[in-house]
Amino acid sequence: MPNLPAPSPLGATTGDAGTTFAVWSTSAAGIELCLFDATGDIELRRLPMQRSEEGVHSLTVTDAAAGTRYGFRAWGPYAPDQGLWFDPAKLLVDPYARELDRPFRYEPRLSVFGDDTADLVPKAIVTEPTTARIAAPLFQPGGLVYEIAVRPFTMLHPDIPETLRGTVGALAHPSIIAHLKRLGVSAVELMPITAWIDERHLPPLGLTNGWGYNPIALMALDPRLVPGGMTELRDTVAALHAEGIGVILDLVFNHSGESDRLGATLSMRGLDNPTYYRHAEGRPGEHGEPRELVNDTGCGNTVACDHPVVRRLILDSLCHFVLSAGVDGFRFDLGSILGRDMNGFRSDAALLTEMLADPLLKDRILIAEPWDIGPGGYQLGNFPAPFLEWNDRARDDLRRTWRGDRHIIGDLATALAGSSNIFSRNGGTETRSINFIAAHDGFTLMDLVSYAGKHNEANGEYNRDGHNENHSWNNGAEGATDDPEVLAFRRRDAMALLSTLFATRGTIMLTAGDEAGRSQHGNNNAYCQDNEITWLDWTALEEDLIAHTAALSQIRSRFDVFRETEFFRGNGDVEWLRLDGQPMTVGDWESPATDNLMMVLSTGDAVQNRSTRLAVVINRSHAPHPFHLPQRQEARWQNLLPSHEAGNGIIAARSVGFHVEIL
Numbered sequence: 001m002p003n004l005p006a007p008s009p010l011g012a013t014t015g016d017a018g019t020t021f022a023v024w025s026t027s028a029a030g031i032e033l034c035l036f037d038a039t040g041d042i043e044l045r046r047l048p049m050q051r052s053e054e055g056v057h058s059l060t061v062t063d064a065a066a067g068t069r070y071g072f073r074a075w076g077p078y079a080p081d082q083g084l085w086f087d088p089a090k091l092l093v094d095p096y097a098r099e100l101d102r103p104f105r106y107e108p109r110l111s112v113f114g115d116d117t118a119d120l121v122p123k124a125i126v127t128e129p130t131t132a133r134i135a136a137p138l139f140q141p142g143g144l145v146y147e148i149a150v151r152p153f154t155m156l157h158p159d160i161p162e163t164l165r166g167t168v169g170a171l172a173h174p175s176i177i178a179h180l181k182r183l184g185v186s187a188v189e190l191m192p193i194t195a196w197i198d199e200r201h202l203p204p205l206g207l208t209n210g211w212g213y214n215p216i217a218l219m220a221l222d223p224r225l226v227p228g229g230m231t232e233l234r235d236t237v238a239a240l241h242a243e244g245i246g247v248i249l250d251l252v253f254n255h256s257g258e259s260d261r262l263g264a265t266l267s268m269r270g271l272d273n274p275t276y277y278r279h280a281e282g283r284p285g286e287h288g289e290p291r292e293l294v295n296d297t298g299c300g301n302t303v304a305c306d307h308p309v310v311r312r313l314i315l316d317s318l319c320h321f322v323l324s325a326g327v328d329g330f331r332f333d334l335g336s337i338l339g340r341d342m343n344g345f346r347s348d349a350a351l352l353t354e355m356l357a358d359p360l361l362k363d364r365i366l367i368a369e370p371w372d373i374g375p376g377g378y379q380l381g382n383f384p385a386p387f388l389e390w391n392d393r394a395r396d397d398l399r400r401t402w403r404g405d406r407h408i409i410g411d412l413a414t415a416l417a418g419s420s421n422i423f424s425r426n427g428g429t430e431t432r433s434i435n436f437i438a439a440h441d442g443f444t445l446m447d448l449v450s451y452a453g454k455h456n457e458a459n460g461e462y463n464r465d466g467h468n469e470n471h472s473w474n475n476g477a478e479g480a481t482d483d484p485e486v487l488a489f490r491r492r493d494a495m496a497l498l499s500t501l502f503a504t505r506g507t508i509m510l511t512a513g514d515e516a517g518r519s520q521h522g523n524n525n526a527y528c529q530d531n532e533i534t535w536l537d538w539t540a541l542e543e544d545l546i547a548h549t550a551a552l553s554q555i556r557s558r559f560d561v562f563r564e565t566e567f568f569r570g571n572g573d574v575e576w577l578r579l580d581g582q583p584m585t586v587g588d589w590e591s592p593a594t595d596n597l598m599m600v601l602s603t604g605d606a607v608q609n610r611s612t613r614l615a616v617v618i619n620r621s622h623a624p625h626p627f628h629l630p631q632r633q634e635a636r637w638q639n640l641l642p643s644h645e646a647g648n649g650i651i652a653a654r655s656v657g658f659h660v661e662i663l
Helices: 150-154 168-172 174-183 229-242 268-276 308-325 335-339 350-357 392-403 409-416 484-502 543-558 586-590
Strands: 011-015 018-024 030-036 043-048 056-061 069-075 144-148 187-190 246-251 329-332 365-368 388-390 433-436 507-511 574-577 596-605 610-619 636-639 645-647 655-662
Touching: 018 268, 030 056, 043 056, 069 268, 144 174, 150 168, 168 174, 168 187, 168 229, 174 229, 174 543, 229 246, 229 308, 246 308, 246 365, 268 308, 308 350, 335 350, 335 365, 392 409, 392 433, 392 484, 409 586, 409 596, 484 507, 484 543, 484 655
Parallel strands: 144 187, 144 507, 187 246, 246 329, 329 365, 365 388, 388 433, 433 507
Antiparallel strands: 011 018, 018 056, 030 043, 030 069, 574 596, 596 610, 610 655, 636 655
């Protein structure tokens, strides 16, 4: 961490002498503080800030109380080829802004040198510090994470008042909480709710970013999603906590909405571009100096998470959300960037180490999306414990299993058991996998079984965007159909996928609406569709799928074997059997034709209040099959999902059965 002099912390800090404003820049020749009226539209004063030897520009204003609107202007050379973007015509948002007076709105003049942007750029608002009730996280590894895009999830809910729809506050509505509790949700994971800006290619297409993965101010909540500011978030967290549901924030620290060299100058770029963003060595600057923006994110720039000032900003942002809202933890988009420097990813990178050592953060849930698109960017399994990691290999193996791929049963068993092949590599004894079938990126669960290929034409990029390989299938018709047989096949496969997910060991994640047949009409990159394509139609939810998901969640809650994270030891804690009840042989595992598997688990049973056995019977073939459960004297097997069995020891085609041994 940098040894920053007083005043500290950075940002706007209220006190008896007024408000002290402090911002970091070692490259700027000078920085001015700009104060605005209560509307944020009229600039009242420009005040030069004093720079310390360490690069902190600061000023105390005696009459700047809470509620004051402000921004910065930075002076220095405008030389993009040299990595310098100083332009005093650009109003700059404080990287430590905790509240903004309006959302960001993209216009081309944000990128034009000399065009004043004070009328366009949001103003930071001086806020008094607030503190939430901080307790140990409610969510623990092994639970069910429910991924929510706040606006699409709540926009069409008929029970929520229209003025509340599309906001974080809507998540505290009794109807939403009832739905979450029915599903057995352990924690909601909120897709970005901090301030973001549209990508510059979207406005000409009449599109807007509806997901928020293009941030500017890392601490400030977006007024569109959280109009009540930190109070709204804190109250919503408290309401969910009262119902036993944790809250995880999905945060983006890998890039910013300032984008590439053609992008907007809004905050960090205009304050100290060489500090905040990574640059390639020796191109095209003199003497090997870093000048060209590195793009390991695919978004135009890469935040320099190895720089001490950036590390402090990120850590301060995380602590801010714990202190001010009491959240349970965080998910990090393109999280491998957080462990990157010019030499690549390191599991002992300073920022990752500091997160795990910080007194406020060390007990929070930390979840990494363990990849980026840079060299060596795929780092699944390489984050330090106790980081949890999105497991796309398990995702693909579960999909490929039900698509009908050959030579897949062994991979399926590995995923069911917690992916020890990945998470034991560095001496780990527990799974840190987040298992999922679908997430915000890619197909929805129902689209996975309804489309063989992506259909992103509405995005305006001629269907060139989004992943091309989705391991999907359409069950006989591409997309929308009235064929009852095709629709029945899709529903059957969706249930099988859900059953398999809920049978995996460790933490699982479900994207909101996937428990109810949600479709994006084949769009697998719907970030720019803030409309009916992504909005959840609560009147069209499939009740049988919801009931199936709720039943699966009850099974996970009843049997602790799924929520445990230690790897199986092979001492009878798990048996892998054929459907005839005999152990799987090497030939069975290696046969491309193997379509069935039985997993028999030793587990605690909360209903019987004793240890017992649980059998998960998997039949991915298109025909029903007889199966034989291992027998013990004075014991019988009880079917936990009778609606998905053919009866009399027959497992239905394309289905998963759960059976508990009763003594």
